[in-house]
Amino acid sequence: MDQFEKYIRDNKQVFNDHKADRAKIWAHIEPHLPTNKPKVIPLWKSPMIGKAASVLILIGIATMVNLTFFGNGNSQTNEISQELQDIDMHYKGLVTYQVQLVEKNKQLSKADKEEFLSFMVELDEEYNDLILEMHSSLDNEQVLEAIVSNYRKRIELIENLLQQLNESKIKDDHYGYIL
Amino acid sequence: METEIRFTHRSLVERSKSGDRTAQYQLYELYVDAMYNVSMRFLGIKEDAEDIVQDSFVDAFKNLEKFKYESTFGSWLKRIVINKSINHLKVKRIPLTTIDNHEYHLTDEVEYEKVDTINMFKVKSGIEKLPVGYRQIINLYLIEGYDHNEISDVLGITISTSKSQYHRAKKKLVEIINTL
Numbered sequence: 369m370d371q372f373e374k375y376i377r378d379n380k381q382v383f384n385d386h387k388a389d390r391a392k393i394w395a396h397i398e399p400h401l402p403t404n405k406p407k408v409i410p411l412w413k414s415p416m417i418g419k420a421a422s423v424l425i426l427i428g429i430a431t432m433v434n435l436t437f438f439g440n441g442n443s444q445t446n447e448i449s450q451e452l453q454d455i456d457m458h459y460k461g462l463v464t465y466q467v468q469l470v471e472k473n474k475q476l477s478k479a480d481k482e483e484f485l486s487f488m489v490e491l492d493e494e495y496n497d498l499i500l501e502m503h504s505s506l507d508n509e510q511v512l513e514a515i516v517s518n519y520r521k522r523i524e525l526i527e528n529l530l531q532q533l534n535e536s537k538i539k540d541d542h543y544g545y546i547l
Numbered sequence: 548m549e550t551e552i553r554f555t556h557r558s559l560v561e562r563s564k565s566g567d568r569t570a571q572y573q574l575y576e577l578y579v580d581a582m583y584n585v586s587m588r589f590l591g592i593k594e595d596a597e598d599i600v601q602d603s604f605v606d607a608f609k610n611l612e613k614f615k616y617e618s619t620f621g622s623w624l625k626r627i628v629i630n631k632s633i634n635h636l637k638v639k640r641i642p643l644t645t646i647d648n649h650e651y652h653l654t655d656e657v658e659y660e661k662v663d664t665i666n667m668f669k670v671k672s673g674i675e676k677l678p679v680g681y682r683q684i685i686n687l688y689l690i691e692g693y694d695h696n697e698i699s700d701v702l703g704i705t706i707s708t709s710k711s712q713y714h715r716a717k718k719k720l721v722e723i724i725n726t727l
Contacts, residue, residue, distance in 0.1 A: 372721070376689045382667040383690050386596075388583035393601050394575060400605040402566060 452512070459519035463488075466526035475533055484529060491522045553616045560620050564611045571608055578621060579604075582628045588686045589632035591675070599635055603628045629691065629701060636679065673724040681716035688713050 470476065470484060498515045505511060556577065562570035582603060586596035607614075607624050614623050674685055687693045687701065695709040702709065 379667045380690050384584045386584045386587045388579045396601045397604045401608050
């Protein structure tokens with residue numbers, strides 16, 4: 369590079385003597401710029417996400433159908449999980465069966481049966497209270513334990529009664545045999 | 548901290564990429580005068596230069612994703628302005644390089660350095676008086692600082708044509724300056 373070139377390059381700021389009309393030029397630029405939107409990543413374009421979403425929608429529809437046609441408005445059973453329902457059914461079946469045994473027992477007097485059943489009614493009331501309690505706090509283990517022990521008590525009570533009856537029967541039979 | 552010159556205004560550029568209008572305006576403010584001057588040197592007409600600058604900024608912001616810091620943002624933008632300015636001249640059918648004696652690759656080193664009394668205003672008005680083709684190459688080489696490789700790319704000519712044209716242009720410029 370010779371002196372002439374160097375001189376020009378060293379002093380080239382002289383060539384920057386124009387001032388742009390900023391506002392005017394920007395006014396023409398701005399309308400052509402894309403609008404200020406945050407970048408959206410189109411998730412639905414991903415095939416995996418699409419499939420997952422379809423599965424979720426299907427599950428949702430199935431649940432809705434299930435609730436609408438098979439729920440029968442029985443909100444209590446819907447609220448209790450399947451496992452709890454199974455336990456409940458098991459104990460309820462046991463209690464009903466044994467209560468029937470007591471009622472059918474011919475050895476017991478009417479007064480004895482009523483006395484026994486009044487105990488059962490008390491325990492039934494306690495049970496209903498516990499169920500209500502459980503609906504308001506399903507996660508409460510103490511409530512669940514109380515329900516189970518309520519059932520156990522009833523069963524125990526019935527079993528004891530039946531055992532006593534059977535024992536007296538055996539005694540009687542034995543006595544008869546000796547005779 | 549970024550010290551490399553390529554990353555000048557990086558945060559502004561990045562925010563502009565994501566469509567931040569404030570950042571875009573700040574970049575515009577920083578570069579508009581320089582870009583306007585570049586375009587004015589090529590076109591010499593205020594309205595044309597404004598149009599080119601406007602188009603260049605719109606293109607730059609729309610294609611900012613393609614800017615990967617291989618150069619400074621300024622030189623990337625300037626290249627857009629120069630390309631658009633030269634295309635504009637092509638559309639107006641102004642010959643970019645004089646067509647005389649293309650085949651002669653001049654080696655005559657004339658004493659055009661002997662311009663002791665030059666002052667920049669004479670140089671400036673001398674450049675303005677040059678034929679358009681000569682003016683382009685003088686602008687690109689002396690003022691924009693492009694080498695012959697880049698000039699050949701911008702003007703679509705060979706490197707040797709760029710060199711010979713530059714020497715002719717410089718000779719002509721010295722002649723003009725000496726008459727001023």
